[in-house]
Amino acid sequence: MLDARHHHSEGRLFVARLLYDAILAVEPTHHDALHGLAVLLVQWGDVKGGLDLIGRAVDRHGMTNDLDRTLARLTKFYLERFVQPTDSLSRRIDVIAPLMPKLRQSPAAYEQLFFHFGGATPKLRREGHYRTAARFAKVATLIEPGRFDILFNLGFFLEANGDFEGAAAAYRHAAAAGDRSQHAHACMMSMHLAFRLGRWSEFKGLLAYKYDYDVVGWWKTHLPVPIWDGTIREGARILINGESGFGDVIQCLRYADYFSQRGMIVHIVCVPALKALCALGKGVTSVLTAGDRLPPVDFRAQSFDLFYTLETDAARCFGSGPYIEIAKSSRRAPTLERRDGDVLIGIKWTTTDPTKDLPLALFAKLLLRDGIRLVSLQPEPPDAESGLTVERPLDPYFADPAHAFVSTAWVIDQMDLVVTADSVIAHLAGAVGATTWVALKPVPDCRWLVDRTDTPFYDSATLFRQAPDEPWSAVFDRMAEALRPRLEADRPATRSMTRPI
Secondary structure, eight states, X not given: OHHHHHHHHTTOHHHHHHHHHHHHHHOTTOHHHXXXXXXXXXHHTOHHHHHHHHHHHHHHHOXXXXXXXXXXXXXXXXXXXXXXXXXXXXXXXXXXXXXXXXXXXXXXXXXXXHHHHHTTHHHHHHTTOHHHHHHHHHHHHHHSTTOHHHHHHHHHHHHHTTOHHHHHHHHHHHHHHSOHHHHHHHHHHHHHHHHHXXXXXXXXXXXXXXXXXXXXXXXXXXXXXXXXXXXXXXXXXXXXXXXSSHHHHHHHTTHHHHHHHTTOEEEEEOOHHHHHHHTTBTTOOEEEXXXXXXXXXXXXXXXXXXXXXXXXXXXXXXXXXXXXXXXXXXXXXXOOOOOTTOEEEEEEOOOSSGGGOOOGGGGGGGOOSTTEEEEEOSSSOOOGGGOOOEEOTTGGGTTOTTTHHHHHHHHHTTOSEEEEESSHHHHHHHHHTOOEEEEEOSSOOGGGOSSOSSXXXXXXXXXXXXXXXXXXXXXXXXXXXXXXXXXXXXXXXXXXXXXXX
């Protein structure tokens, strides 16, 4: 046996095999000889023969640590040798099926299988292949049922595929499998799902866990000021921190008016780019950003916590009418000239998520008659290959990031219609009260809920949803059909800039 190991380690595989075979001829169940020969066979490319020998060793000696580690190495080698990156899930399962009887007793080998299937999901997620990712994640949960990260990802993939009940179950299982922070993260995902499904009565039970999530736990001790507990007290001062992205801050700015109407004084904290815009919000007393001295306050709140605390009716929320008063702004530029019969359509076609982006060329479907003008509401330039004429009055104003959103709001206020992807412009236009059409992918952000063409957040917004496997062109066809009768019904020679189609 010592000679066999020596020749094996020195790469003299033929001599090592002769010695292993000689040992097994005398003692067919010799542990070390079975183990060594199994590894040698795999090195020669006979993976099946190597696994068969390992199986014989396990049958005779049980699953030792050495055999467990060897099975893991052989499994990894087998998967790398026989599975291609482009192989489908069914092909991969067919490949590993012969392994399963031999691997049931090997924790390390099962871990390799888990990493193979679970490890495929991040790449699939980045590429937007959520349906395939969900299938891989399901296999991973069968291999290791109590793993938080796979259960959590499975919930995300199922939700992205529109299987909302399946996602709810996966998040519940993930919450039960995780530590304190992971449990809170899964509860937050359940809260977002409840948001999507209009089950807003579930917020109260889930919000309590939010700040156990390590990523957002800083808020609990961020300031020596009590977190708002739902009490309305006339004259009390509340500091609202605008959390998350631009659209989130704009969406929740509506709650300033809620407090102001009840006699409370409202201060907003936001990023510098939104400071000037937030100052135009109804009920806002002052707006602060990083580096500003905080005024004396009695309460503080995260902006989306106000949504979870105050909203109970998904049919209609607080402040669904306009709540950003652009007329309060001292900035009156840019101002667009309007000719008789002109119809101004503000457009936004790109986002931070390519799956939500709209092909610019499809906006040509909205040019149903002369006088319709497309006006860009984004800093990104149009694709020259689109062949469309897109006016860009905002270009000089995007160079001033402190007031770019106010300038954009001023242009939006002059539009007859805003057509946008799921972006910050959808929220800005809705908050200004402009007639807005939002094009949504089949399973959009949770704030747009499901199966409805309106939204409880903006009275002036209409949602155009893409069906599964439907091209964006079909969505624009429906927009064109909806626009046609509006154009026919509104044909005065001169139009008012403030009167929407």
